[in-house]
Amino acid sequence: FLNTCTNKILPTLTMSNFPNDLFIPGIVIFLTVVLLLSLWVRYASSQWVSRLQRFREKHHQYCTTLSSQSTVDVLFIVSPASGGGKPMTMYQDVLEELKRQGNQVEVYVTGGSQDMITLSEKVNLARYTQKIVFLGGDSSLFEFVxxxxxxxxxxxxxxxxxxLPGGSGNALSSExxxxxxxxxxIIQKAVFVRKGSVIKVSSNNGTIRYALHNAFDGYQRRIIDVMESTRGNLYAAFGKPAVFLVMLYTMIGFMFQNPEELKPIIFCIMTSEFEGMGANLNFGVTRFDHKMIVMHQETYKGVLKLLHIIGKTMSGMLGKEFQDGIVSDKDFYVDVRRHIVLDGGGHYCIYMDGSNNLSVEGYHISFETLPDVVPYLVM
Known part of the structure; x- marks a missing residue:
């Protein structure tokens, strides 16, 4: 943020833009505000890191070898950094309820995205016979599977x-x-098992990933790039509104980029109509339909157009238009498919499920729905 202000915004503030007697005081006030914000974010970030460390140290199961029992009823995975720390406040009540139901419970408190991605290398998932209980955000679960x-x-x-709803948006829990x-x-009443689809994503260079909920390039990928590098700091300082600050920051950045560098501006595939922030987009599709929603705009047409499409999508208007067969944005492609291939649109970099640690790159990308893969406990 500080770099953007000093390198891109500040140079545009010339003497010609302001009365002479206001220019110097205006610059001083601007830099003071930027400095105070930077100090606040730094302080909040240090407090956030300390809070996470205390929680992980208190719960000794973190990054340790679990018991050698041949089978256990429940694996309880906790992602303490999700949702601005929400799982840390919910942890004890959830654990007590699981034990009250007579379950043998093993707990794993994760240490971040990379630890979540490699968790299955540390834990033998075949040992757990009843269920895997996940307390964290959607993205953390996507990384785990x-x-x-x-x-x-x-x-x-x-x-x-x-x-369980331990994240910011909780798309899966909402669904x-x-x-x-x-x-x-939820623990008491979610006793029905339903198997949901996943999307197999393959590139021409042989890379294969599986999207549990969504895969995207363009604007959404740029948001994730910023979020993954600043998520802890932003959540610590601003809480859930941090997501909207990142969106604003990304849009400001678009104003200073060559439009040719912004292809594709929007590309998103979802297995259900529930978006990552928990909104229902009204496409009439769930992951149990074994279809995927495809949204695509190849070229950048300005911030206002982008805001218009995002607003229509998040409000559910775009989904309603699609169901009615009258999508009004003619340059915006919307469809429901079981298979799609991107070819000839240049080099793609597809992120899986809100993580820049899981990506597929290439000039030829294939998306295929695999039905009845992951079993979920639902109410």
Whole structure:
């Protein structure tokens, strides 16, 4: 943010833009505000890191070898950094409820995205017979399932997953449970198993990934690039509104870029109409339909056009137009498919499920729906 202000915005503030008697005071006030914001973010970030460290140290299961029992009822995975720290406040109540139901429970408190991605290398998932309970955000769950799906070539031969609303948006929890349900109610009532689809993403260079919920390039990928590098700091300082600050920051950055560098500006595939921030986009598609929603705009047509499309999507208007067969934005492609190939549109960099640690790059990208793969416990 500081670099953007000093390198891009400040040079545009010339003497010709301001009365002479206001120019110097205006610059001083501007730099003071930027400095105070930077100090606040730095302080909040240090407090956030300390809070995470204390939680992980208190719960000794973090990054340790779990017990050698041959089988255990429940694996309880906790992602403490999700949702601005929400799982840390929910942890004890959830653990007590799981034990109250008579389960043998093993706990794994994760240390971040990379630890989540490699968790299946540390833990033998076949040992857990009843369920895998996940307390964290959607993106953390997506990271966790990636390697087991890779290892098993797109299948999930393990216990069903119970996802609890421990993130910012909670798209999966909104789809599987009543939106207003609290974690204890979900544990008690989510007893029905349904298998949902995943999307197999392949490139011409042989890379294969599996998208549990969404895959995207363009604007969404740029947001993730910023979020992954600043997420802890922004959440610590601003909480959930940090997402909107990142969106604003990204749009400001677009104003200073060559439009040719912004292709594709929007490309998104989703397995259901529930978006990562928990909004229902009204496309009439769930991951149990075994279809995928495809949204695509190849060229950048300005910030106002981008805001218009994002607003229509998040409000559900675009989904309603699609269901009515009258999408009004003629240069914006919307469809529901089971298979799609991107070819000839230049070099793509597709992120899987909100993580720049899981990507597929190439000039030829194939997306294929695999039905009935991951079992979920739902209400």
């Amino acid at each position: 990636q390697q087991p799906l890779q290892k098993n070539h797109g299948s999930w031969p393990y216990a069903p997953i119970l996802i 599987f449970h009543f939106r207003s349900a609290d974690p204890i109610e």
